[in-house]
Amino acid sequence: MRKKCEAITILLVDDDPDCRLLIREAISQCKISNMVFEVPDGQSALDFVFRRGDYANAPRPGLIYLDIEMPGISGQEVLRQIKASPEHRHIPVVMMTGVADEAQMEQAAKNGANSYTLKPANPEQFLRTVLASTDYWMRIHQYPEHHLSPELCRR
Amino acid sequence: MRLRATLGIQAKLVIAFSSLLLTAIATSTGVFNQHSREALSDMLGEQARQIAQTLALAAETPYEIGDEQELLRLGQDLLRSRNIVLVVFCDSTNKPLQLACRDPDFTLTRWANSPEFRSDTTQLMQVHRRHLPSLGDFLQITAPVFDTQRDARRSGLTGRTLDTRLLGYLTVGISQNAEQMRLARVGFLSAAIACMIFLLCLPLACTLVHRIFLPIRQLAAAANRIAGGDYDAEVATDRPDEIGDMARAFNEMVHRVRHHRRQLEEANRGLEEKVRQRTAELEDINRRLSAEIAEKEEFLRAVSHDLNAPLRNIGGMASLLLMKHREKFDDEIIHRLERIQKNVEVETGLISELLELSRIKTRRQKMEPINVRELLGDVAGLFEDDLRQRQISLVIDPGPFPTLVCEKARLRQVFQNLIDNAIKYMGDSPLREIHVGCRAGQDHAEFHVRDTGIGIHPDDLPRLFCVFRRGRNSVEMNIAGKGVGLASVKSIVEMYGGRISVQSRLGEGTEFRFSLPMNSSARAENEPSREPTPATA
Numbered sequence: 001m002r003k004k005c006e007a008i009t010i011l012l013v014d015d016d017p018d019c020r021l022l023i024r025e026a027i028s029q030c031k032i033s034n035m036v037f038e039v040p041d042g043q044s045a046l047d048f049v050f051r052r053g054d055y056a057n058a059p060r061p062g063l064i065y066l067d068i069e070m071p072g073i074s075g076q077e078v079l080r081q082i083k084a085s086p087e088h089r090h091i092p093v094v095m096m097t098g099v100a101d102e103a104q105m106e107q108a109a110k111n112g113a114n115s116y117t118l119k120p121a122n123p124e125q126f127l128r129t130v131l132a133s134t135d136y137w138m139r140i141h142q143y144p145e146h147h148l149s150p151e152l153c154r155r
Numbered sequence: 156m157r158l159r160a161t162l163g164i165q166a167k168l169v170i171a172f173s174s175l176l177l178t179a180i181a182t183s184t185g186v187f188n189q190h191s192r193e194a195l196s197d198m199l200g201e202q203a204r205q206i207a208q209t210l211a212l213a214a215e216t217p218y219e220i221g222d223e224q225e226l227l228r229l230g231q232d233l234l235r236s237r238n239i240v241l242v243v244f245c246d247s248t249n250k251p252l253q254l255a256c257r258d259p260d261f262t263l264t265r266w267a268n269s270p271e272f273r274s275d276t277t278q279l280m281q282v283h284r285r286h287l288p289s290l291g292d293f294l295q296i297t298a299p300v301f302d303t304q305r306d307a308r309r310s311g312l313t314g315r316t317l318d319t320r321l322l323g324y325l326t327v328g329i330s331q332n333a334e335q336m337r338l339a340r341v342g343f344l345s346a347a348i349a350c351m352i353f354l355l356c357l358p359l360a361c362t363l364v365h366r367i368f369l370p371i372r373q374l375a376a377a378a379n380r381i382a383g384g385d386y387d388a389e390v391a392t393d394r395p396d397e398i399g400d401m402a403r404a405f406n407e408m409v410h411r412v413r414h415h416r417r418q419l420e421e422a423n424r425g426l427e428e429k430v431r432q433r434t435a436e437l438e439d440i441n442r443r444l445s446a447e448i449a450e451k452e453e454f455l456r457a458v459s460h461d462l463n464a465p466l467r468n469i470g471g472m473a474s475l476l477l478m479k480h481r482e483k484f485d486d487e488i489i490h491r492l493e494r495i496q497k498n499v500e501v502e503t504g505l506i507s508e509l510l511e512l513s514r515i516k517t518r519r520q521k522m523e524p525i526n527v528r529e530l531l532g533d534v535a536g537l538f539e540d541d542l543r544q545r546q547i548s549l550v551i552d553p554g555p556f557p558t559l560v561c562e563k564a565r566l567r568q569v570f571q572n573l574i575d576n577a578i579k580y581m582g583d584s585p586l587r588e589i590h591v592g593c594r595a596g597q598d599h600a601e602f603h604v605r606d607t608g609i610g611i612h613p614d615d616l617p618r619l620f621c622v623f624r625r626g627r628n629s630v631e632m633n634i635a636g637k638g639v640g641l642a643s644v645k646s647i648v649e650m651y652g653g654r655i656s657v658q659s660r661l662g663e664g665t666e667f668r669f670s671l672p673m674n675s676s677a678r679a680e681n682e683p684s685r686e687p688t689p690a691t692a
Contacts, residue, residue: 018468025475069460098460098467119467126467127474 008062008138009035013045013078014096015070019119023065026130032138035059042073046081049088061091063137065130068097068104076107083112092137165364172360173353180349188342195334199294200282203329206239207280207298210325214244218300218322223253230255233327240290241328247321249276258289276324285328292331297324370398374405386413455510462506470499508639512622515646520562527556527600530563531591534570541578545587549574552592557600559671565647566671570604572640573667577606580665584608598673599653605666611659619657620645644669 010027014020020038027036037058039045045066048055064082068075075095083089092114097104108116117133119126210233217225223244230242234255242255243266254263266272272285275297285295302320373390380388388409390402473495481489531551535542542549559566570591577589590605611619622642648655648669655669 016464016468018472019464022468022471022475025479029478098463099456101456119463126471127478 007032007034009037009059010134011045011048011061011064012036012038013042013065013070013075014038014067015040016067019067022127023130026127027134029127029131030134030138034134034138037061042070042075042078045078046073049082049091050085063134064091064093066093066095068095068108069099076104076111079108079111079113092140094133094137165368168364169357169360172364173357176353176356176360180353184342184345184349187345188338191338191341195331195338196282196294199329199331199334200296203282203294203296203327204280204298206233206329207296207325207327210242210327211298211300212303214300214325215303215322218244219302227253227255238330238333239327240293240330241295241326243326245324245326247323249273249324252323256290258287261287261289279324290328290330292335293328294331295326295328297326299324370394370402374398374402377405377409381409381412386416451513455513459506459510463503466499466503466506470496470503473499505639508643509622512639512643512646515565515643515650520564522560523563524558524560525563525566526558527566527593527602530567531556531570534567534574537571538574538578545578545581547578547581547587547589549589550591552590554592555595556593557595557673559600559673561651561671565650569644569647569669572644573604576640577604577608577665580608580611581606582609584662584664595673596670599670600673601668601670603666603668605664607664610661610663610665611657612661616657616659620655 012020012023014023017040020040024036024038027034037048039048044055045064047053048058049061049064051058066075066078075097079093079095082091082093089112093112094115094117095108095113096117096119098119105116115133115137117129119129210229214226214229217223217229226244230244230253233239233242234257240257241261243251243263244253245251251263251267254261254266272295275283276299279297279299281296283295284292286292300322302322370390377388377390386409389406392399392402392406394402473492476484477489477492477496484492528551535549535551538549541547574589574591581587581589584607586607588607590603592603592605594601620641622639644667645655648671651671653669653671655667657665657667659665
């Protein structure tokens with residue numbers, strides 16, 4: 001299965017550099033070498049997605065990992081803005097959080113999150129989760145376009 | 156009854172007054188009429204007598220000479236006078252000779268044939284009432300005619316002598332019509348005057364009654380206003396009479412009522428003010444408590460996040476190294492990395508338990524009636540594997556268990572922690588039994604969880620329920636645990652207003668006893684309770 005996969009561009013949004021490192025490493029465990037971009041906060045994430053300022057030439061991400069708890073613009077707000085833009089709303093966004101909070105989960109779902117990942121307390125489990133999630137979304141991207149729902153095809 | 160219902164006192168008074176007045180006027184008019192009628196009759200009778208006497212004297216000569224034509228002339232002369240209607244002359248045998256009458260149809264023959272008109276010679280000079288349709292009412296009187304002149308001539312004396320000769324009788328009828336008409340006029344006039352007086356008096360009476368009742372009406376109106384809640388109603392008190400007294404008493408009463416009412420209102424206002432103050436205080440306290448709880452929640456979230464994130468990173472790094480480079484590392488490095496992972500795991504669990512402990516008091520769950528026996532069944536199911544592995548028998552008392560109203564998860568946590576402890580500290584005891592039972596009291600239920608394990612050292616007992624204080628046994632025996640379980644149990648039991656105690660002998664076993672109120676909803680509702688704020692930051 002995985003051999004068929006093509007590389008996708010992944011945007012990683014997390015204020016914790018170690019966490020970013022971990023996720024990047026986890027993603028690199030995939031057989032396909034995806035392009036992984038990292039930004040440390042919500043503002044940069046929005047600039048990257050909407051190609052503003054320093055990120056004017058940024059590629060369009062095929063998948064976004066978005067941490068919820070961030071200083072400044074929160075993950076929820078970034079999610080809301082991405083999903084509010086007709087051009088970008090089809091980019092799959094996986095929310096990540098360190099704390100299990102139903103209200104937050106509900107809020108993320110309302111804002112249009114495609115997935116919600118709890119950073120598991122067990123580090124190994126966390127790595128596995130990221131890996132599985134990346135794999136899933138990569139495979140979604142590989143489907144022939146006419147098999148996909150239109151919103152996932154428009155890139 | 157109906158009249159009494161529809162008419163007021165005033166109308167009734169006016170009616171009574173009017174009927175009295177009418178009766179008086181009618182009676183006096185009637186009496187007056189009666190008297191005048193009688194007086195008129197007497198007068199007419201006297202007149203008739205005089206006329207009859209005069210006529211008798213005048214008729215003497217014609218009688219004597221037998222000149223009947225002269226008699227007729229006399230009679231007709233007399234008819235010309237105003238009220239004479241009938242003159243009849245009879246001879247001494249009472250045989251009618253001549254008749255003169257206003258009614259030309261009333262002839263001598265008819266007179267002679269009507270016994271009711273015929274002169275009764277036994278009742279001379281007496282007045283009789285007669286009636287003829289053509290003549291109306293009239294008085295009839297019969298007088299004798301004597302030969303007085305011849306007697307005088309014969310004796311040469313003037314005046315009558317004893318020797319008088321009866322010449323005949325004459326009858327005169329005098330009409331009453333004119334007098335009756337006059338009387339009727341007088342009666343009509345007096346009735347008219349009475350009516351006028353009555354008509355004049357009626358409005359007068361009405362006005363009078365109206366005036367008399369004015370203060371009473373004012374009083375009634377004021378009473379009505381008070382009944383309607385207007386306590387400023389007052390009536391004029393300047394009258395010196397009984398109504399004035401009543402008005403003064405009424406005003407006094409109103410004054411008192413007003414006074415009491417004002418007192419009541421003031422008291423009420425004071426009370427309301429107090430209630431408002433107290434409510435405001437309570438609201439303030441509630442707000443502060445809510446804010447504190449929210450703050451604590453936020454703090455816990457932050458702690459949870461900030462403590463967990465670096466731990467996850469540490470663990471993650473170790474795991475990554477193991478995943479990527481396991482084949483390059485020697486056993487020692489692998490072992491160390493695994494120890495790092497293990498410790499991170501323990502620390503993570505500890506943090507989550509600590510968070511749970513601090514949430515016991517702030518994050519309240521739904522209160523519901525809980526069948527404790529069912530709950531114990533569930534808990535026993537959880538430990539099934541552990542119990543079988545360690546060959547421990549969990550005995551749940553067959554006696555009755557009460558139904559408690561509390562948070563299900565918390566109650567489960569209490570039993571779970573205690574049974575978990577009992578399993579952990581069973582050690583190598585030959586008798587391997589955990590006993591759970593209950594004794595229901597009046598308003599509290601007392602539970603016990605008893606084991607036949609290794610027991611607790613007496614020095615450890617005082618610190619048993621403190622967080623992170625683990626007995627020396629646990630260290631010696633390398634029993635997994637973090638020292639949070641019993642602290643949680645104590646925290647939950649005490650939150651419901653219960654107590655927990657422990658008895659233990661080293662080598663024999665331990666018994667935990669705790670009480671819970673049968674219905675802890677009242678207390679739980681008084682506790683500050685608040686859902687955690689949904690944090691989106």
